Amino acid sequence: MAKTLFDKVWDAHVVSEVPGGNQVLYIDRHLIHEVTSPQAFDGLRQRNLPLLHKERIVATADHNVPTKNQDQPIKEPLSRKQVQMLTENCAEFGVELYGLGHPYQGIVHVIGPELGITRPGITMVCGDSHTSTHGAFGAVAFGIGTSQVEQVMATQCLLLNKPKTMRINVDGELANGVTAKDIILYVISTLGTGGGTGYFVEYAGSAIRALSMEGRMTICNMSIEMGARGGLIAPDQTTFDYMEGREFAPQGADWDAALAYWKTLPTEAGATFDGEYHFKAADITPMVTYGTNPGMGMGIKEAIPEHSTIHGDAGLAKAMNYMGLQKGIKLEGMPIDYVFIGSCTNSRIEDLRAVSRLVKGKKIAATVNGIVVPGSQQVTKQAVAEGLDVILREAGFDFRDAGCSACLGMNEDKVPAGKYCVSTSNRNFEGRQGPGARTILASPLTAAAAALTGRVTDVREMMI
């Protein structure tokens, strides 16, 4: 029977079957960060268990780190302690750590791919829901809880129920100014935040094939925002070109062997999915969210709906109250206070290039607080090499050091209560960017346009 990409990768990692339908799944690579790992290391100590395969784990510090003066000790004592704890745990268990100050440090979902750790055909986990990002390479990658982090540390395996499969096809060409971020916000606004629950999603179609690896990562990253267990895209020449020569990518004969294997992975013709959707790229315009979950999104020219079939009228009313907005209004033209360009969704070099191209030689509005936070030290290095830092600073952006930053209100970077922030991150939940902060999710281009005008703006009108 014709097999899907997901089935091929998953089935190749099943160690044993448990009566009742669960399976023991082998995990090839494990990424960890400071927030969701301390209790797992503690669990190993309490049970007196060794870490089975330290060579399969890579650690970094990203959520708690300041994005200014990273050479100084972290000011906030609890954040400092958590990062310190990661350092101590990694030293004790012999785990490779790309901590603060390391040239490979960065957001866990940015560093895995850029270092060549993320690969097609592998299983990969992290105590972080956006692990779905790595699916862009054709890996089965998904977020797990801390108890499971401990299980993987101790056994390199997880006990799981195989998810159902879904295919989302996006065909045709995207209009100028419309990006991968707009595709995924559009899909989530159609299917809702629970539309993918129980499924692993494969993204296919000509519009997906045409995307760069950065764009594919943006799409897979947000799979979790529709409830999907993960997302993935078949590896192809774009994937291989991106990977070749990366720090930890296979080399020489190993590369040839791996490549031959990767080419066997794509979904075969005739394979069936438990669910399937078709979208047309031509229907997608720059997207903005108006509510308090990523499913509450609309095209830039549209008005906030009067009713929500997916989220219910009560949910919509609650969101309007929090956001200080009214049903039926348009967001286009509305003044905003902050622009955040960063996060594991959109902080890669391609994102910074796109923003730089748009703002080069211009100034962001005096009313806007604009920050750009590269996803990793490597992204920073590349941006500096290309002079993007200068372009962004001259335009009035604060260009920071790598980390999760204002994506979540955990480090020093927060959006104040009541302020509107156009953000390239992935979650507009209440309080996500700080208590009371009001988030409008958008693409890097739309965010850059908003920074320049000080208002929610249709970037298509600014592009030549």
Next chain:
Amino acid sequence: MTPFIKLTSSAVPLPIEDVDTDQIIPARFLKAITREGFGENLFRDWRYGKDGTPKVDFVLNNPMYSGQILVAGANFGCGSSREHAAWAIGDHGFRVVVSSYFADIFRGNALNNGILPLVVLPEVLHEIFETIEKNPTARFTVDLEQEQLTNETTGTVTAFEIDPYKKTCLLNGYDDIDYLLSQREKIDAFEAARVDYSLL
């Protein structure tokens, strides 16, 4: 893990859909390095004002409602994978969360912490909310062995489904890790037999 077998309790209603884990426990409270003490900050920003005063209109601050069962709208626990959300719910004293469906990661995290994510049909959920609205101290019995939820007020008995393996774990207080450790020989055999492209 504490076993879960059967309980009878009143319930706390939270008729909101898509409750994400950032609401259950906001990120700024994830800095602890142990599993304890998260209950204090459960639903922090819905429960307390900026100055730390309890918000009177939030259900956890309403003395009429109490119990070990939390009843919530569809898609409970979406968003971040933080297990701290399950720890906070457990630490507050809940052993069961009832909803019409749960986000996948949250459901797994709850089960790994001895909390039963109990799925009922939307109409049953609606009836439970109605019962509690009429009588805030209405009691419900959750019987895991029998896979039955009984509304003690209406007498309605609803069957619920649970993965048989997870049921055994909950009934006995077993963790997945015990099972996985018992598979060590199979894991070794798997490693020995395959071509590994992940570390080349």
